[in-house]
Amino acid sequence: MSPNLQRRVRILLTFMGGQGAAQGLNLLCGLLILRWLPITEYSQYGLVYGFQMLVNAGLDLGFAGTIVALVGHRIHDKTIIGNYVRAGRRMRFKMMVFVLPTVSIFYYFMTKHLHWPVSTQVLLLLSICASVNVSGLQSYYTSPLIIHRRLTTYYRILILTALFRLVACFILFELGWITSVSAAWVNVVGIALTGVSLRAACRDLVEEPSKVNPKFTKQMVRYAMPNIPGLLFFALQGQISIFLIATFGSNKGIAQVSALGRIGQIFTLLNSINGVIVEPWFAKDDGSHVVKRYFTLVGMVLVGSAAFVGFTYLFPGVLLQLLGKKYADLRLEVVWIVLQGCIGFLMGMTWTVISARRLIFWQTTFVNIVLITLSQVGFIVFVGVTSPMRAIQMGCLSAAASLAAQVYNLFYGLKRGPRIDIEEHEHVREDSLPLTAVEAEVSD
Template sequence: MIKKNNLVTQFKQHPKYGAVLNLGKMISITGGAQIIVQALGFASGILIIRLLPVEEYGLYTLANTLMGAMMVLGDGGLSTGVMSQGAKVWQNKEKLGAVLATGLDLRRKFAIVSLTIFIPILIYLLIHNNASWLTSILISISLIPGFYAALSDCLIEMVPKLHQDIIPLQKNQISVGIFRLIIIGLTMFIFPWAFIAVLANGIPRIFGNIKLQKIADKFIDKTTKPDPVIQKEIIKIVQRILPGSIYFCLSGQITIWVISIFGTTVGVAQLGALGRFAMLLNIFTVLINTLIIPRFARLELRKKVLLKASFYTISIVVTISVLLLLFVSIFSNQLLLILGNSYKDLKNEMLLSVLIGCINLGSTIFSYLSLSRGWVINPILMIIFNLFGSIFPFFFVDVSTLNGVLMLSLFSALCGFLLNGSYIFFKILRLVK
């Protein structure tokens, strides 16, 4: 008993005991909150899948896909630039406020450009998939509130993340999820239309955005104005990232683009429904992006330290992926019942969709690690590599079918994983000891 007490005492006196204990608390809080957030999001998504007619859900999936592309171009590397600049001055309220103000000012300009480009494309694709002009316009307008709020979220979240003020951040995300579920539950039974579902997703983000700003305000000087010097530094990062962002506007959701052009609205709906299970990986993406990436950004520029952190992070991703794939394989029939009878025969396609999601999770985390240090892959190399991953499978698969489009996506995901993984370790290994 005495020996056991001595071991406990020695453990508590270890120099890293406090840091490990604090990290454990943060993981449990953030992980628990993210399970709730993603569960609410999943429930909202299932409600929409089951209550919208298949054709309407196909249009809803198209709208969400275009919003993802709009987000990529509307950000254009801004969030990376703001995080990179904010990490340098995160303990100075005035300077951190100037970084955020500069980012938000640039965000407004980028958002206008993104809307101007993508709204006409969205309207064309909706009409191509048998939507009326009125429906297409209503869906396009319904996207705008959620789009603006989501772009601001990406920048404002940087402040509490750098200060690891996680609990208020999680509470805000949970309240947004609850609000969204309530609105969808109240509207979808009465108005089973795609544009109502899009609007029901966007409105809660506006209220969440207002609360998020209040959370960030205690760490910044709200009176600061955009700084031309900071803007210049952010633009430098944007210039390196933007070409790749433009490319990924087209390639990031290539499966939806392809099946919406060569396939049918039903195929779009099936692909969107299966994607709901892969979206459960967002729990881990947010968890890692909230707790690990900011800490990685603040690490000393030392080869051994960064290598250790990178291996630790990707080992977590691999473990999560294996466990999730086993779960989906064992309970595939039960999971498909959740989606409804229209999707019950998609067992193999569901497993393939989740596998693609796991590979994309690893690729995304590799990318986050690189960008948090300001390391940006040469856009030309990125585009060439990903074009090969997107075009080569066209010669071997039938892209008018759901299975063919998923195989195309799998090959593309593998290429992205190899590129991003190789780059982060290449940059670390090049560091002088």
């Protein structure tokens, strides 16, 4: 093999081994928690996880995801990367003031009819707030390692922290202390360990300025702004099945949807390919191979998806064995959740190409929102969301609508060209605004 091909194979093998091990440990831990917790306790744990995902998206607003594309070929300029990291973390800190109180009110009204103990409600809410406070480190210190292809270091950290979470939950189970609250706080500690470790691993790759450079902040905002409404919308969409069941259903329904979501975690490994392999591949392309590469990937995904859905339809018990006896009757639901995951993966891959090529426009964001909203409103009006099956079917329809919108967005963007040319920012001055004392302390 040529040296270039050898390098690509090595990256792919590192990704498959590292990501597979990290996600495998997380999946195993999640499945064990699913088996260890009673249905009511697991409904609490699943709902809290949904809130964590929603709040993280509301705090980040996609700024962490802009770093790879905006850095482009300037990967060896540590000050460039550092300015983006500092600017993004400062914006995340500011968003906490608005997002956390809003989510706390939303959480209260959603859970008050579920008859949870007050102490459980409070401790779970505090775990949500704590997790989103520490998750910013993981969000912003992942990009430098990915840019420099330090996948071994990156996955070593993920594997060790996943192993910590698994061992900690097992010890709690053996002591008889495993509950929704204790499991949620183990997650908080795991997220904090991951973030601190990633930051330490980036010390020689990132030089963060003592002050935030407003020019970098403006560039990140300008790049991400058209996609912010879509990110907030999709953050809610990702958890809407659980939220609808929590609002109109019962603890059992929440537990069933959350349990099926564990099956959906199989796609987490596949979705990681987008950020680690697909995005850098398309970001460095000179533009001449984008369409060919995209359709090659689409063909591969369609073949694999058809095989996976067919296997699940013929042998649903294989996947249901992972969930345990409490969820053995969800035979048809598991087929729909796999179909939803396959559609979602293809949609995510298409979005990754759009992001890597800097093809984000206001128009394309609202096309996505409109199509998904129409599909969901139509489903709720004509079918209704009264059971886990209906919630999952609505998720499939939403994923299909989003995929159609993203395909349109991609080819609209390719025809129009990138909205931001990174070359014009090659010599950005390092003018800056000082952090407040509180912001500096939090950032440091």
